Amino acid sequence: MIILNKNHSVLLVDQKCEGCTSCVKNCPTKAIRVHNGKAMIKDDYCIDCGECIRSCEHHAKSVLTENIDVINNYKYSIALLPPSFYGQFSKRINPEQISYALKGVGFFQVWDAALGAEVLNKATRAYLNREDEVLISSSCPVIVRLVQLLYPELIKHLSPFKAPVEIVAQAARYKIKKEYSVDDSDIGVFFITPCPAKRTAIENPLGLKESNIDGAIGVDVIYHQVITRLDNLEDLRRISLDREIPYNGIRWARSSGESELLDREDTLSVDGIHNVIEILEELDRGNLANIKYLELVACQPGCVGGVLNVKNPFMAKFNIELLLEKNKEIEGRNHNLCDYNIELDYFFKKKKIKPLDEDLLCAMKKLTKLEEVSKELPGLDCAACGAPDCRTLAEDIVGGLADKSNCVFILRKQIGDLADEMSRLTHTLPPVMQRKNRE
């Protein structure tokens, strides 16, 4: 296994990678190249969206998450559940039972990130009533990184609050510290992550100096543990819970959940990273009149589509809808949503993409070269060179990262030309023999 980059969470199981370029072509930021037969990720361009994991047929890509044993390192381990986790179970199994099973795994308490979603919903409502600017949800870390990278002028529109997981992690930590008078180091908060992006956001927090979460355990890792414990439960119905399930916040498990809760006419919900890019293009052109809130999520249809989830995204969404329907009386209940710290340590920063050259005149010269190389390439975007398309290969060539002969068509032509030349040379006789021939 190779950790592709310390700043990201995608792992390459190199013996499984066939060098097929599926991931290269599906990467929304063109961050992947296949070199020496293996996929490599460019650190600066990766936004942790997980499209490469989704598109890899050989399962050569996975996510670096914690082993379950890690929870034993802490006296008080907390499982922090994303709303989408509930979508992994059929209606036969309710949130109470899931919590019970998680405690069986070894967690001291179970908390819901959905609570943070409700807190954020309240804050966002107030913000939208107060401010005139368009607001882009910053709950999905992929969206924040995408805006930082490709839409630096839209960064000011990002919602200036912490992500729900961080809000709840901080609150949980505080509460346990106070109630049990324990040291901070005795508490381990573990997020059950549906995606690589949320794991990366723990290691490299967005707008925060430090995360309140100690590690991420993949849904794929914990699912089996939960299921086996549920099978062994004698009576699934008689479990009472030490906390109230925040059903309103669980709406965030699938796209349009944020918009539903805001209950305004001027919200727009878009899911899927490629769709998100299109809508951000529109916003960047000043073309989204009458929209005040953009709920953008990288996965389809929302977090239930995260690559670490085990259920089909649409089945998971179906499960969430059933759960909400079954508990709609409880849904409206108000928890105490005060006492949460939602403020960022600092606002999100733009990320600078490296230009062709720092000097404009040199960059212009390189651009001319790039256009020339681009014209020579076949324009088939076959990706056999390891770059996603001909234009990107041309960029890599100009940047000194690739060679023209990486293109199989150019190579074929070069070999053809060479063969012609060889053929011509074989028919050219040495001067001494030429006369002989004529005779």
Add this chain to the structure above:
Amino acid sequence: MTNEEVRQEIINFEIEAGDFSSGGEASSKLKSILRKLGIPSQLIRKTAITTYELEINIIIHTFGGRISAEVSPKEIKVIASDQGPGIEDVDKAFQPGYSTANEKAREMGFGAGMGLCNIKRYSDNLEVRTKIGEGTTIEAYIYLDQSGDNIE
């Protein structure tokens, strides 16, 4: 030739009248090229919005035309030229809310009469040449040195 005179065409797009589906292609391409050149993002945004509005104008109001852009160490110049019909009253055309767009364009959310205003607002200098029956050429400039009073 001094550095100031180095000028390079970076995009050149033909734009068909009424082709709403291609609207935005020129500005998107221009945007990505300007990023490769290391142009500051706020200037890229100004250029992209200007270019987009010029594209849409050609699509809605003309018989078709062309968008190109040039870059030099001094400025980015976006040129939109069309084959008519020409602008009858240029002063009026620049008034906010004034539009001659047809129902189809308005139905699609265009034609609010803000296009030329936005072009004026986001560019640092603008030259309009128009002749009824022949066409219009608009040249919009975005200066790379924004230390003057052209900053928005």
